[in-house]
Amino acid sequence: MSEQAPIVIVGTGLSGYSLVREFRKQDKDTPVVMVTADDGVSYSKPMLSTGFTKGKDADGLAQASTDAMEEQFGVQLRTFTTVTGIDPEAHELIIGDERLKYSKLVLAWGADVIRLTIAGDGQEHVFSINDLMDYRAFREALADGQKVAIMGAGLIGCEFANDLRNGDYEVDVIAPSEVVMPGLLPEPAANAVQQELENLGVRFHLGTVVDRIDRHNGGVRLTLANGESLEADVVLSAVGLHPRTGLAESAGVDVGKGIKVNRALETSAPDIYALGDCAEVDGHVLLYVLPLMACARALAKTLTGERTEVSYGTMPVMIKTPCCPTAVCPPPSGADGQWEVETEGTSVRALFRNSAGEVLGFAVTGRFAVEKQALSKEVPPIHN
Amino acid sequence: MKKWQCVVCGLIYDEAEGWPEDGIEPGTKWEDVPEDWVCPDCGVGKEDFEMIEIG
Numbered sequence: 001m002s003e004q005a006p007i008v009i010v011g012t013g014l015s016g017y018s019l020v021r022e023f024r025k026q027d028k029d030t031p032v033v034m035v036t037a038d039d040g041v042s043y044s045k046p047m048l049s050t051g052f053t054k055g056k057d058a059d060g061l062a063q064a065s066t067d068a069m070e071e072q073f074g075v076q077l078r079t080f081t082t083v084t085g086i087d088p089e090a091h092e093l094i095i096g097d098e099r100l101k102y103s104k105l106v107l108a109w110g111a112d113v114i115r116l117t118i119a120g121d122g123q124e125h126v127f128s129i130n131d132l133m134d135y136r137a138f139r140e141a142l143a144d145g146q147k148v149a150i151m152g153a154g155l156i157g158c159e160f161a162n163d164l165r166n167g168d169y170e171v172d173v174i175a176p177s178e179v180v181m182p183g184l185l186p187e188p189a190a191n192a193v194q195q196e197l198e199n200l201g202v203r204f205h206l207g208t209v210v211d212r213i214d215r216h217n218g219g220v221r222l223t224l225a226n227g228e229s230l231e232a233d234v235v236l237s238a239v240g241l242h243p244r245t246g247l248a249e250s251a252g253v254d255v256g257k258g259i260k261v262n263r264a265l266e267t268s269a270p271d272i273y274a275l276g277d278c279a280e281v282d283g284h285v286l287l288y289v290l291p292l293m294a295c296a297r298a299l300a301k302t303l304t305g306e307r308t309e310v311s312y313g314t315m316p317v318m319i320k321t322p323c324c325p326t327a328v329c330p331p332p333s334g335a336d337g338q339w340e341v342e343t344e345g346t347s348v349r350a351l352f353r354n355s356a357g358e359v360l361g362f363a364v365t366g367r368f369a370v371e372k373q374a375l376s377k378e379v380p381p382i383h384n
Numbered sequence: 385m386k387k388w389q390c391v392v393c394g395l396i397y398d399e400a401e402g403w404p405e406d407g408i409e410p411g412t413k414w415e416d417v418p419e420d421w422v423c424p425d426c427g428v429g430k431e432d433f434e435m436i437e438i439g
Contacts, residue, residue, distance in 0.1 A: 014392070021391070044392050046426060063394075289392055293428055318427050327427075370405075373422060 005101035006031035006076075007303060008093055010083055011108035012040045012069075013131065015276025015292050019108060020073045022300030030303075032075040033100070035093070037109075040066040040079040043132040046289055049159035049320055051135070052167030058136035083109075086251035088269040104271045104303060107248060107259055111241035111277035111287060116151070122213040122220035128237040129160075138236065145233025146170060149222055151210055152238035153180040155319055158193060160236060161202045162321045172230055173197075174205045174222070184317070185328055186339045189363040192346040196324035196366075205230075241287055243278045257285045263309035263383070265299045275299055281310065284382065290315045312382035316372055324365050327372035329379050331361030342368075351375075388414050388433040393426040397433060 007023075009016050012034055020032060034040070042064040047054075051061060066077045085094035092099040113128040127138045142148070148164050150157045153175035161171050173180075179190040180197075194204060208226040215221075219233040243258035254260040254268035258280030265273045265281065275295040277287045284291070291312060298310035319326040324346055331337065337354040347366030351359050359378045364371050385400040397403060397417070402410040406424070408417055414435075422429050 018391070044394070047393055290427055293392070293432055297431070316427055318425070372427075373406075377420075 004031070005091065005103040006033045007104045007106070008032075008100060008102035009034045009106040009108055010036070010093070011106075011110055011276070011278075012036040012038070012042070012077070012079075013108065013110050013276065014045055014289070015108035015110070015296065016106075017042055017069065017073075018293060018296035019106060019275065019299055019303075020075055022296050023303055024073050026300060026304045028074065032073070033078065033102075034075050035078045035081050035083060035095070035100075037080065037082045038131060038133050040069070040077050041132055042069050045131065046320070048129055048132065048135045049156065049163050051139070052163045053320075053322060058132060058139055061135065062132060083247060086247060086253070086269075086272070088251055088253070088272060091271060102271070104273065106299070106303075107267070107272065107274040107278055108276045109244050109278050111243045113237070114240045114242055115237065116210075116239055118210055118213050120212040120214040120220075120223075122215045122235075125215075125220045125233070126213060126235040126237055129156075130241070138234070141234045142169070145219065147172070147219070147232045148234050148236055149174060149210075149220075149230065149232035150236045150238055151175070152240070153177060153182075153204070153206065154238060154240065155181055155184060155317070157236075157238040158197065159320045160238060161197055162200065162323055165197075165200045165202055166322070170203075171201070172203045172205060172222075172232065174208060174210055174224060176207065176209050178207050180204075180206075181319070184330060185319075185326070185363050186341070186350045186352075188339075188341045188343055189326065189328070189348045189350050189365050192343075192348045192365040193319070193321055193324045193326055195346050197321065200323045241277065243280065243285060243287075245278065248272075248274070248278075256280050256283075263298075263311075264302055264307055265295055265310065273299055273302070281312075282383075284312070286312075286315060288315065288317050290317075310383075314376045314379045314381050316376050318372070325369035326363070326365045327369055328363040329361050329372075329376060332382075335360050385411070386414060387436050389436045390423045390426065390428060391432050391434055392428050393423060395423055395425045396436070 147170040212223040245255040259274040298308045301308035316329040331352040342349045349368040350363040352361035362375045388397045402408040402412045
Protein backbone atom coordinates (compact mmCIF):
# COMPACT_ATOMS: atom_id res chain seq x y z
CA MET A 1 0.00 0.00 0.00
CA SER A 2 2.77 2.42 0.89
CA GLU A 3 4.16 2.04 -2.64
CA GLN A 4 0.92 3.36 -4.07
CA ALA A 5 0.94 7.06 -4.90
CA PRO A 6 -1.92 8.92 -3.21
CA ILE A 7 -5.02 10.32 -4.77
CA VAL A 8 -4.33 14.04 -4.95
CA ILE A 9 -7.14 16.58 -4.79
CA VAL A 10 -6.32 20.18 -5.62
CA GLY A 11 -8.75 22.50 -3.85
CA THR A 12 -10.44 22.46 -0.45
CA GLY A 13 -13.63 24.29 -1.26
CA LEU A 14 -17.06 22.72 -1.25
CA SER A 15 -16.06 20.50 -4.20
CA GLY A 16 -12.86 19.11 -2.71
CA TYR A 17 -14.30 18.52 0.75
CA SER A 18 -17.60 17.12 -0.53
CA LEU A 19 -15.67 14.71 -2.71
CA VAL A 20 -13.48 13.49 0.12
CA ARG A 21 -16.48 13.19 2.44
CA GLU A 22 -18.25 10.97 -0.11
CA PHE A 23 -15.08 9.03 -0.92
CA ARG A 24 -14.34 8.23 2.72
CA LYS A 25 -17.84 6.80 3.16
CA GLN A 26 -16.68 4.02 0.85
CA ASP A 27 -12.90 3.86 1.19
CA LYS A 28 -11.21 4.53 4.50
CA ASP A 29 -7.70 3.44 3.53
CA THR A 30 -6.47 4.84 0.23
CA PRO A 31 -4.10 7.72 0.98
CA VAL A 32 -5.45 11.11 -0.04
CA VAL A 33 -3.47 14.33 -0.19
CA MET A 34 -5.32 17.63 -0.54
CA VAL A 35 -3.46 20.67 -1.79
CA THR A 36 -4.79 24.20 -1.45
CA ALA A 37 -3.44 27.66 -2.13
CA ASP A 38 -5.41 29.07 0.81
CA ASP A 39 -5.74 28.23 4.51
CA GLY A 40 -7.85 25.12 3.94
CA VAL A 41 -10.50 26.10 6.48
CA SER A 42 -13.75 24.35 5.63
CA TYR A 43 -16.67 26.61 4.81
CA SER A 44 -19.65 26.64 2.51
CA LYS A 45 -19.27 29.26 -0.18
CA PRO A 46 -23.00 29.83 -0.75
CA MET A 47 -23.21 30.96 2.86
CA LEU A 48 -20.78 33.87 2.41
CA SER A 49 -23.63 36.05 1.21
CA THR A 50 -25.67 35.36 4.38
CA GLY A 51 -23.22 36.56 7.05
CA PHE A 52 -25.14 39.59 8.30
CA THR A 53 -28.54 37.97 7.94
CA LYS A 54 -27.40 35.04 10.07
CA GLY A 55 -25.29 37.15 12.40
CA LYS A 56 -22.05 35.44 11.47
CA ASP A 57 -18.63 36.87 10.73
CA ALA A 58 -15.85 35.05 8.87
CA ASP A 59 -15.07 32.91 11.93
CA GLY A 60 -18.74 32.10 12.36
CA LEU A 61 -18.99 30.93 8.76
CA ALA A 62 -15.94 28.66 9.13
CA GLN A 63 -17.17 25.12 9.66
CA ALA A 64 -14.01 23.23 10.56
CA SER A 65 -10.27 23.79 10.89
CA THR A 66 -7.74 21.96 8.77
CA ASP A 67 -6.77 19.79 11.76
CA ALA A 68 -10.38 18.75 12.18
CA MET A 69 -10.72 17.99 8.48
CA GLU A 70 -7.51 15.94 8.43
CA GLU A 71 -8.70 13.91 11.37
CA GLN A 72 -12.29 13.52 10.21
CA PHE A 73 -11.37 12.35 6.72
CA GLY A 74 -7.95 10.81 7.27
CA VAL A 75 -6.29 12.98 4.65
CA GLN A 76 -3.06 14.92 4.49
CA LEU A 77 -3.69 18.61 3.92
CA ARG A 78 -1.14 20.93 2.38
CA THR A 79 -2.23 24.53 2.85
CA PHE A 80 -0.83 27.71 1.30
CA THR A 81 0.59 25.51 -1.42
CA THR A 82 0.35 26.78 -4.96
CA VAL A 83 0.37 24.28 -7.79
CA THR A 84 2.51 25.45 -10.68
CA GLY A 85 1.99 22.68 -13.21
CA ILE A 86 0.84 19.17 -14.05
CA ASP A 87 2.85 16.46 -15.78
CA PRO A 88 0.17 14.02 -16.97
CA GLU A 89 2.69 11.60 -18.53
CA ALA A 90 4.65 11.19 -15.31
CA HIS A 91 1.52 11.39 -13.13
CA GLU A 92 3.06 14.24 -11.18
CA LEU A 93 1.75 17.47 -9.79
CA ILE A 94 4.32 20.25 -9.93
CA ILE A 95 4.60 22.52 -6.91
CA GLY A 96 7.50 24.88 -7.58
CA ASP A 97 10.63 22.70 -7.42
CA GLU A 98 8.75 19.76 -6.00
CA ARG A 99 7.06 16.93 -7.88
CA LEU A 100 4.21 15.14 -6.14
CA LYS A 101 3.27 11.71 -7.52
CA TYR A 102 -0.41 10.92 -7.87
CA SER A 103 -2.29 7.77 -8.74
CA LYS A 104 -5.31 9.89 -9.59
CA LEU A 105 -5.56 13.66 -9.69
CA VAL A 106 -8.71 15.65 -9.05
CA LEU A 107 -8.90 19.30 -10.05
CA ALA A 108 -11.34 21.06 -7.74
CA TRP A 109 -9.65 24.44 -7.71
CA GLY A 110 -12.66 26.54 -8.58
CA ALA A 111 -13.03 29.72 -10.55
CA ASP A 112 -11.35 33.09 -10.60
CA VAL A 113 -13.28 36.28 -10.11
CA ILE A 114 -13.30 38.58 -13.08
CA ARG A 115 -11.57 41.84 -12.18
CA LEU A 116 -12.43 44.88 -14.24
CA THR A 117 -9.74 47.37 -15.10
CA ILE A 118 -11.08 50.69 -13.91
CA ALA A 119 -9.33 54.04 -13.87
CA GLY A 120 -8.55 55.91 -10.65
CA ASP A 121 -6.42 55.54 -7.54
CA GLY A 122 -9.02 53.94 -5.27
CA GLN A 123 -8.35 50.32 -6.19
CA GLU A 124 -7.35 49.24 -2.68
CA HIS A 125 -10.96 49.80 -1.65
CA VAL A 126 -12.23 47.32 -4.24
CA PHE A 127 -12.91 43.79 -2.99
CA SER A 128 -14.26 40.65 -4.53
CA ILE A 129 -15.43 37.63 -2.60
CA ASN A 130 -14.72 34.16 -3.86
CA ASP A 131 -13.66 32.39 -0.70
CA LEU A 132 -13.65 32.71 3.06
CA MET A 133 -10.31 34.54 3.15
CA ASP A 134 -11.70 37.13 0.74
CA TYR A 135 -14.76 37.43 2.94
CA ARG A 136 -12.62 37.97 6.04
CA ALA A 137 -10.75 40.81 4.32
CA PHE A 138 -14.04 42.33 3.14
CA ARG A 139 -15.52 42.25 6.65
CA GLU A 140 -12.39 43.87 8.07
CA ALA A 141 -12.65 46.65 5.50
CA LEU A 142 -16.32 47.12 6.37
CA ALA A 143 -15.59 47.52 10.05
CA ASP A 144 -15.09 51.28 9.78
CA GLY A 145 -17.42 51.87 6.85
CA GLN A 146 -21.07 52.64 6.33
CA LYS A 147 -21.52 52.68 2.57
CA VAL A 148 -20.90 49.89 0.08
CA ALA A 149 -21.05 50.16 -3.69
CA ILE A 150 -21.59 46.86 -5.49
CA MET A 151 -20.54 46.47 -9.11
CA GLY A 152 -22.72 43.84 -10.72
CA ALA A 153 -26.41 42.96 -10.32
CA GLY A 154 -26.14 39.23 -10.81
CA LEU A 155 -27.02 36.62 -8.22
CA ILE A 156 -24.00 37.42 -6.05
CA GLY A 157 -24.47 41.19 -6.30
CA CYS A 158 -28.14 40.92 -5.36
CA GLU A 159 -27.54 38.48 -2.51
CA PHE A 160 -24.86 40.71 -1.01
CA ALA A 161 -27.03 43.80 -1.48
CA ASN A 162 -29.74 42.15 0.61
CA ASP A 163 -27.29 40.86 3.21
CA LEU A 164 -25.48 44.19 3.59
CA ARG A 165 -28.79 46.01 4.08
CA ASN A 166 -29.61 43.47 6.77
CA GLY A 167 -26.30 44.52 8.31
CA ASP A 168 -27.46 48.16 8.12
CA TYR A 169 -25.02 49.32 5.45
CA GLU A 170 -26.03 51.76 2.75
CA VAL A 171 -25.92 49.96 -0.57
CA ASP A 172 -25.64 51.20 -4.16
CA VAL A 173 -25.65 48.66 -6.99
CA ILE A 174 -24.20 49.60 -10.38
CA ALA A 175 -24.57 47.32 -13.40
CA PRO A 176 -24.68 47.63 -17.20
CA SER A 177 -27.83 45.51 -17.54
CA GLU A 178 -31.28 47.09 -17.45
CA VAL A 179 -32.59 44.42 -15.06
CA VAL A 180 -31.14 42.43 -12.19
CA MET A 181 -29.87 38.89 -12.76
CA PRO A 182 -30.15 39.05 -16.56
CA GLY A 183 -29.90 35.66 -18.19
CA LEU A 184 -30.92 33.94 -14.98
CA LEU A 185 -34.36 35.37 -14.21
CA PRO A 186 -37.13 36.25 -16.66
CA GLU A 187 -37.86 39.95 -16.51
CA PRO A 188 -41.02 39.97 -14.34
CA ALA A 189 -39.23 37.92 -11.66
CA ALA A 190 -36.15 40.14 -11.91
CA ASN A 191 -38.32 43.21 -11.50
CA ALA A 192 -39.92 41.73 -8.39
CA VAL A 193 -36.55 41.09 -6.75
CA GLN A 194 -35.34 44.56 -7.67
CA GLN A 195 -38.52 46.13 -6.28
CA GLU A 196 -38.17 44.36 -2.94
CA LEU A 197 -34.48 45.21 -2.72
CA GLU A 198 -35.40 48.86 -3.38
CA ASN A 199 -38.06 48.64 -0.66
CA LEU A 200 -35.27 47.46 1.61
CA GLY A 201 -33.30 50.60 0.73
CA VAL A 202 -30.92 49.37 -1.98
CA ARG A 203 -30.26 52.04 -4.63
CA PHE A 204 -29.86 50.71 -8.17
CA HIS A 205 -27.94 52.40 -10.97
CA LEU A 206 -28.67 50.14 -13.94
CA GLY A 207 -27.77 50.56 -17.58
CA THR A 208 -24.44 52.14 -16.67
CA VAL A 209 -20.95 51.21 -15.55
CA VAL A 210 -18.28 52.55 -13.22
CA ASP A 211 -15.76 54.66 -15.14
CA ARG A 212 -13.51 55.74 -12.28
CA ILE A 213 -12.85 54.90 -8.65
CA ASP A 214 -10.88 57.64 -6.91
CA ARG A 215 -9.79 58.08 -3.31
CA HIS A 216 -12.04 60.46 -1.47
CA ASN A 217 -12.49 61.28 2.24
CA GLY A 218 -10.91 58.04 3.42
CA GLY A 219 -13.15 56.10 1.07
CA VAL A 220 -13.76 56.44 -2.63
CA ARG A 221 -15.79 58.37 -5.14
CA LEU A 222 -17.22 56.38 -8.02
CA THR A 223 -17.83 58.14 -11.31
CA LEU A 224 -20.41 56.40 -13.46
CA ALA A 225 -20.64 56.46 -17.26
CA ASN A 226 -24.08 58.09 -17.02
CA GLY A 227 -22.55 61.12 -15.32
CA GLU A 228 -23.65 60.27 -11.78
CA SER A 229 -21.14 60.11 -9.00
CA LEU A 230 -21.45 58.50 -5.61
CA GLU A 231 -19.36 57.89 -2.51
CA ALA A 232 -18.58 54.64 -0.79
CA ASP A 233 -16.28 53.29 1.89
CA VAL A 234 -15.90 49.90 0.25
CA VAL A 235 -16.55 48.67 -3.29
CA LEU A 236 -17.60 45.08 -3.87
CA SER A 237 -16.89 43.79 -7.35
CA ALA A 238 -19.31 41.00 -8.26
CA VAL A 239 -19.11 40.92 -12.04
CA GLY A 240 -18.68 37.21 -12.58
CA LEU A 241 -16.46 34.18 -12.41
CA HIS A 242 -14.27 32.41 -14.87
CA PRO A 243 -13.44 28.71 -14.37
CA ARG A 244 -9.70 28.21 -13.69
CA THR A 245 -8.36 26.42 -16.72
CA GLY A 246 -4.85 27.80 -17.26
CA LEU A 247 -2.70 25.08 -15.64
CA ALA A 248 -4.81 22.32 -17.16
CA GLU A 249 -4.54 23.86 -20.60
CA SER A 250 -0.76 24.25 -20.25
CA ALA A 251 -0.57 20.55 -19.40
CA GLY A 252 -2.38 19.70 -22.63
CA VAL A 253 -5.73 18.91 -21.02
CA ASP A 254 -8.73 19.88 -23.15
CA VAL A 255 -10.50 23.01 -21.97
CA GLY A 256 -13.50 24.94 -23.21
CA LYS A 257 -15.32 27.40 -20.97
CA GLY A 258 -14.06 25.16 -18.16
CA ILE A 259 -11.87 22.07 -17.92
CA LYS A 260 -13.71 19.67 -20.19
CA VAL A 261 -14.88 16.46 -18.58
CA ASN A 262 -17.35 13.79 -19.58
CA ARG A 263 -20.12 12.55 -17.33
CA ALA A 264 -17.62 10.38 -15.46
CA LEU A 265 -15.75 13.63 -14.67
CA GLU A 266 -12.76 12.39 -16.72
CA THR A 267 -10.64 14.99 -18.45
CA SER A 268 -8.89 14.26 -21.74
CA ALA A 269 -5.81 13.14 -19.74
CA PRO A 270 -5.70 9.69 -18.10
CA ASP A 271 -6.36 9.63 -14.33
CA ILE A 272 -7.12 13.35 -14.17
CA TYR A 273 -10.61 14.39 -13.14
CA ALA A 274 -12.31 17.73 -12.52
CA LEU A 275 -15.45 18.91 -10.76
CA GLY A 276 -17.01 22.04 -9.34
CA ASP A 277 -16.56 25.61 -10.54
CA CYS A 278 -13.52 24.77 -12.72
CA ALA A 279 -15.25 22.04 -14.71
CA GLU A 280 -17.30 21.95 -17.87
CA VAL A 281 -19.28 18.76 -17.37
CA ASP A 282 -20.65 17.28 -20.58
CA GLY A 283 -20.90 20.82 -21.96
CA HIS A 284 -22.46 22.35 -18.83
CA VAL A 285 -20.74 24.99 -16.71
CA LEU A 286 -23.03 25.28 -13.70
CA LEU A 287 -21.49 27.18 -10.81
CA TYR A 288 -24.04 26.04 -8.26
CA VAL A 289 -24.29 23.68 -5.33
CA LEU A 290 -26.60 20.97 -6.65
CA PRO A 291 -24.51 20.02 -9.72
CA LEU A 292 -21.38 20.03 -7.57
CA MET A 293 -22.85 17.65 -4.99
CA ALA A 294 -24.06 15.30 -7.73
CA CYS A 295 -20.57 15.31 -9.26
CA ALA A 296 -18.91 14.67 -5.88
CA ARG A 297 -21.03 11.57 -5.32
CA ALA A 298 -20.40 10.16 -8.78
CA LEU A 299 -16.68 10.86 -8.74
CA ALA A 300 -16.28 9.35 -5.25
CA LYS A 301 -17.58 6.07 -6.65
CA THR A 302 -15.34 6.30 -9.68
CA LEU A 303 -12.30 6.84 -7.45
CA THR A 304 -13.13 3.65 -5.56
CA GLY A 305 -12.92 1.79 -8.86
CA GLU A 306 -16.57 1.76 -9.86
CA ARG A 307 -16.71 4.10 -12.86
CA THR A 308 -19.88 6.14 -12.42
CA GLU A 309 -21.42 8.79 -14.62
CA VAL A 310 -23.11 11.77 -13.05
CA SER A 311 -26.74 12.23 -13.82
CA TYR A 312 -27.95 15.80 -13.50
CA GLY A 313 -31.53 15.98 -12.39
CA THR A 314 -33.50 19.18 -12.33
CA MET A 315 -31.23 21.86 -10.93
CA PRO A 316 -33.20 24.69 -9.32
CA VAL A 317 -31.14 27.60 -8.01
CA MET A 318 -32.19 29.18 -4.73
CA ILE A 319 -31.48 32.89 -4.68
CA LYS A 320 -30.74 34.07 -1.16
CA THR A 321 -32.56 37.37 -1.18
CA PRO A 322 -34.68 36.97 1.97
CA CYS A 323 -36.55 40.21 1.18
CA CYS A 324 -37.92 38.41 -1.88
CA PRO A 325 -37.44 34.63 -1.68
CA THR A 326 -36.68 33.41 -5.18
CA ALA A 327 -35.96 30.14 -6.94
CA VAL A 328 -35.26 29.64 -10.59
CA CYS A 329 -34.73 26.74 -12.92
CA PRO A 330 -33.69 28.26 -16.25
CA PRO A 331 -35.00 26.47 -19.35
CA PRO A 332 -32.31 24.84 -21.54
CA SER A 333 -30.68 27.49 -23.70
CA GLY A 334 -32.33 27.72 -27.08
CA ALA A 335 -35.40 25.76 -25.93
CA ASP A 336 -38.57 26.44 -27.86
CA GLY A 337 -41.37 27.87 -25.82
CA GLN A 338 -42.49 30.91 -23.94
CA TRP A 339 -42.86 32.34 -20.48
CA GLU A 340 -46.29 32.32 -18.93
CA VAL A 341 -46.32 34.81 -16.09
CA GLU A 342 -48.62 35.34 -13.16
CA THR A 343 -47.96 38.34 -10.96
CA GLU A 344 -49.37 39.43 -7.62
CA GLY A 345 -47.36 42.43 -6.46
CA THR A 346 -43.83 41.13 -6.09
CA SER A 347 -44.93 37.51 -6.03
CA VAL A 348 -44.29 36.09 -9.48
CA ARG A 349 -44.84 32.64 -10.89
CA ALA A 350 -43.23 32.38 -14.33
CA LEU A 351 -43.42 29.06 -16.17
CA PHE A 352 -41.58 28.38 -19.39
CA ARG A 353 -43.73 26.04 -21.49
CA ASN A 354 -43.12 24.44 -24.86
CA SER A 355 -45.85 24.12 -27.48
CA ALA A 356 -46.94 20.80 -25.96
CA GLY A 357 -47.58 22.62 -22.69
CA GLU A 358 -44.72 20.97 -20.80
CA VAL A 359 -42.90 23.07 -18.23
CA LEU A 360 -39.21 23.32 -19.17
CA GLY A 361 -38.20 25.95 -16.64
CA PHE A 362 -39.59 28.26 -14.01
CA ALA A 363 -38.94 31.21 -11.77
CA VAL A 364 -40.91 31.84 -8.60
CA THR A 365 -40.66 34.79 -6.22
CA GLY A 366 -42.31 35.99 -3.03
CA ARG A 367 -45.09 33.79 -1.76
CA PHE A 368 -44.88 31.56 -4.86
CA ALA A 369 -41.30 30.62 -3.96
CA VAL A 370 -42.58 27.75 -1.80
CA GLU A 371 -43.74 26.03 -5.00
CA LYS A 372 -40.17 25.41 -6.11
CA GLN A 373 -40.09 21.75 -5.09
CA ALA A 374 -43.38 20.89 -6.71
CA LEU A 375 -42.35 22.68 -9.91
CA SER A 376 -38.93 21.02 -9.93
CA LYS A 377 -40.68 17.69 -10.24
CA GLU A 378 -42.43 18.84 -13.40
CA VAL A 379 -39.27 19.99 -15.18
CA PRO A 380 -37.45 17.26 -17.11
CA PRO A 381 -33.97 16.46 -15.74
CA ILE A 382 -30.91 17.74 -17.59
CA HIS A 383 -29.77 14.15 -18.14
CA ASN A 384 -32.53 11.71 -19.02
CA MET B 385 -34.97 12.31 18.94
CA LYS B 386 -32.00 13.30 16.83
CA LYS B 387 -30.92 16.32 14.84
CA TRP B 388 -29.55 16.35 11.33
CA GLN B 389 -27.61 19.15 9.71
CA CYS B 390 -27.29 20.12 6.07
CA VAL B 391 -23.57 19.97 5.22
CA VAL B 392 -23.98 22.77 2.69
CA CYS B 393 -25.90 25.47 4.51
CA GLY B 394 -26.05 24.32 8.11
CA LEU B 395 -29.83 24.09 8.31
CA ILE B 396 -30.90 21.75 11.10
CA TYR B 397 -33.69 19.20 10.90
CA ASP B 398 -34.82 18.40 14.41
CA GLU B 399 -36.86 15.20 14.59
CA ALA B 400 -38.72 16.60 17.60
CA GLU B 401 -39.95 19.56 15.55
CA GLY B 402 -40.34 17.93 12.15
CA TRP B 403 -40.87 20.31 9.25
CA PRO B 404 -44.58 21.20 9.31
CA GLU B 405 -44.32 23.57 6.33
CA ASP B 406 -43.54 20.56 4.16
CA GLY B 407 -46.12 18.39 5.88
CA ILE B 408 -43.58 16.58 8.08
CA GLU B 409 -45.14 16.21 11.52
CA PRO B 410 -43.23 16.89 14.75
CA GLY B 411 -41.64 13.65 15.96
CA THR B 412 -40.92 12.35 12.44
CA LYS B 413 -37.73 10.31 12.51
CA TRP B 414 -35.13 11.09 9.88
CA GLU B 415 -35.55 7.73 8.19
CA ASP B 416 -39.25 8.45 7.82
CA VAL B 417 -38.72 11.81 6.13
CA PRO B 418 -39.59 11.30 2.44
CA GLU B 419 -36.56 10.45 0.29
CA ASP B 420 -37.32 13.35 -2.05
CA TRP B 421 -37.42 15.95 0.72
CA VAL B 422 -34.79 18.60 0.10
CA CYS B 423 -33.15 21.23 2.25
CA PRO B 424 -35.59 24.17 2.35
CA ASP B 425 -32.70 26.65 2.32
CA CYS B 426 -30.34 25.35 -0.31
CA GLY B 427 -32.10 22.53 -2.13
CA VAL B 428 -29.70 19.64 -1.51
CA GLY B 429 -31.15 16.23 -0.75
CA LYS B 430 -31.32 14.02 2.35
CA GLU B 431 -27.97 12.40 1.55
CA ASP B 432 -26.29 15.74 2.20
CA PHE B 433 -27.42 15.85 5.82
CA GLU B 434 -25.32 14.47 8.64
CA MET B 435 -26.38 13.53 12.14
CA ILE B 436 -25.20 15.93 14.82
CA GLU B 437 -24.93 15.52 18.57
CA ILE B 438 -27.88 16.72 20.56
CA GLY B 439 -26.94 19.97 22.27
